[in-house]
Amino acid sequence: MTSLLDPARLRAWWAHRQGLDGSLLGVDAATVLARAGWARSVGGAAPYLGLFARAGLSRQQVDDAVAALEIHELPSARGCTYVLPAEDFALGLTVGADAPAGELSAAQKHLRVREAEIDALCAAVLGALDAADVPLDPAKIKDAVGGAVRNLGEAGKKRGVITTLPLALGLLQASGEIRRVPVNGRLDQQRYGYVRWHETQVTHGDPEVELARRYFAWAAPATLAHFRWFSGFTAAQAKAAVAPLGLVAVDGTNLLLPPDLADEFAAYRRPEEPQYALLAGIDGLHLLHRALPRLIDPADAQRPVPGAKEGRVFGGDLDPQCHIVVDRGRIVGFWEFDPSVGEVVHQLFVPMDAALKDVLARTETFVRDELGDARGFSLDSPKSRAPKIRAMREG
Structure with missing residues (x-):
């Protein structure tokens, strides 16, 4: 029987919990964010790419959800901006205050x-x-x-x-007295205006406990150190926050699970068929833990980082320097968008097959026709990513 700690199984489980296995297709944006976790936003395409990969949502559907205040970009964990579902607005504001x-x-x-x-x-x-x-x-x-x-x-x-x-x-x-709104209704830029708001910081229960409860539902199995990274809590705060949750350890490790997930985790089997997705480098699949090696097959750790100085390798980075192609949680390639020709440019670690070709084509169409570009962050530009694109084309 496959070990619970088999790396390929763990990666597939994390992808499953993130809704990257098709289980969230057709679900609205707020539900995706509540179930898979808050989406980090830095003026790039990450929230759109994540919601498209998980639920097939168009840019307009996401923008409509923002306009209706079903989801919103708010300063929250560690004071950083995330896109949150409405049910978590108060919690996000409180833990980010x-x-x-x-x-x-x-x-x-x-x-x-x-x-x-x-x-x-x-x-x-x-x-x-x-x-x-x-x-x-x-x-x-x-x-x-x-x-x-x-x-x-x-x-x-x-x-x-x-x-x-x-x-x-x-x-x-x-304090929830004002909110920042994108001037053109889009999340992938950083031009904002401010409007009056009246979102009270009232949460049900201890906000630190509630953040821990959500985090381990999204990211488990995870360690206390992973949770500390996401929350920005001190060691004492983190221990106090998880204490009421009754988390259980995966045998022989410091990985923790909510008790209501233990049986599901034990019974989970990695799918035989590939489940590809194109994600931003800061997608929650990586960033909830920010432990990049767990998503990398050892055979890929020494791959050169596209466009980086000679000697820099993928497994040595804290975060991916490109957008990522994943299959059942494993990073199996890099990608970027070249708006000059309207193409997704990629460097794959696995052979191309029909399913991967289809995901690449669908994402390319989404980015080209709906987003126009797939910036990694607010200051990203076609010029700044040109070395990466060139390296991918040549590699």
Whole structure:
């Protein structure tokens, strides 16, 4: 019998729990995010690619869900932006609130920012948004609040905080009093306006426990260290958060499972047929654990990273430097999109077959016709990824 810890089986199980086996096809975006986990967003195509791979959702379906507030991009775990389902808005805001509070504390210590002036600025921002009938970008907010914003000079520039406005906006987002909306309704860019909101930070139960409960439903089996990476919690916080969950260890390891998944995990069998998907490098399949070697076959660990300096190998990276092709959880190739010719360019570790050819073609059509490009992050561009594309074409 195949060991529970057989790497190929574990990878397939993680892909199964992520809905990359077809089990989420046709499901709406909010349900996908609730079942597979929050989608990291950095101004690139990752949320669209992940929802397309799991549920076959079009860009318009995702954008409509954003417009209807069924899903939304919010600062949450570790203060980082994720796309969350509505049922998790309050939880995401709560667990992410320490980040803007920490930024204010640092500004008070190093830039002589006063709490009273930030309170006054927050009130001015809310007044400006209350009076506006359209979203206001930061420049328009600054114009509207006038002298309530203070320039922090060279000291602020060195610390990446040029004015007091980002401090106020961060606090107001974390409190649910305002929200950031994409100017054209799309998630794969970073031009935003702000509108008034009234999302209260009320969660059922301890928010740290609730985050742990969700995390292990999405990512188990996972270690406490994996959870600490995702949550940003201290060791003590993480141990306290998982204590009420009654997690069970996979024999002989520090991998943990919710008890209601233990029997399913034990009975799971890796599918015989390939289950391909094209994902962003920051997709939750990788990023929930951020332990890249678990998704790599040892035979692929020494593969050169496309477009990187000579000697850099895939297995030595913390994160994939390209978008990834996966089969039952194993990374079996790299890919990027070349908008100059409207093509997915790839470098595969496995032979091409009909199923893989079909997934490549469907994703290429989706990116070309609906997204226009598949940026990895906000500053990604065809020019910046040209070395990777060239290496893939030549490799």
